[in-house]
Amino acid sequence: MVTEFDMYPEVRALLRKRFPASNGWEIKYRERRERYEPDFIVERKVRGVIERVIVEVKAVCKVTEKHVSQINRYARNLAGANVRIVGKILVVPSRADVSIVPMDIKVVYLRKFYCG
Numbered sequence: 001m002v003t004e005f006d007m008y009p010e011v012r013a014l015l016r017k018r019f020p021a022s023n024g025w026e027i028k029y030r031e032r033r034e035r036y037e038p039d040f041i042v043e044r045k046v047r048g049v050i051e052r053v054i055v056e057v058k059a060v061c062k063v064t065e066k067h068v069s070q071i072n073r074y075a076r077n078l079a080g081a082n083v084r085i086v087g088k089i090l091v092v093p094s095r096a097d098v099s100i101v102p103m104d105i106k107v108v109y110l111r112k113f114y115c116g
Helices: 005-019 065-077
Strands: 028-029 040-046 049-057 083-094 108-115
Touching: 005 028, 005 040, 005 049, 005 083, 040 083, 049 065, 065 083
Parallel strands: 049 083, 083 108
Antiparallel strands: 028 040, 040 049
């Protein structure tokens, strides 16, 4: 099975297309492994407010409640007085079962990776 780390280059390229630097978006990759933080944070500053998109990558064929809780926890922890969470994205391999993912989390399937 593929690992999340294997998926990162594809995810980074996808995020750059969706969130161009020309619009002020900065993509931050998770560098520290000892802390609990999302795989990627995409953010920009607009009129003194930081807009943030939380991106979590899961190399699984079935998303669980634990995965959903994790991305929601990141969103809560990374919001603040001048920080708005404007999106939550869960990236999974193609054909993954995402039936429990709520509508407020956008699911992105990576075609290069798939569940058999």
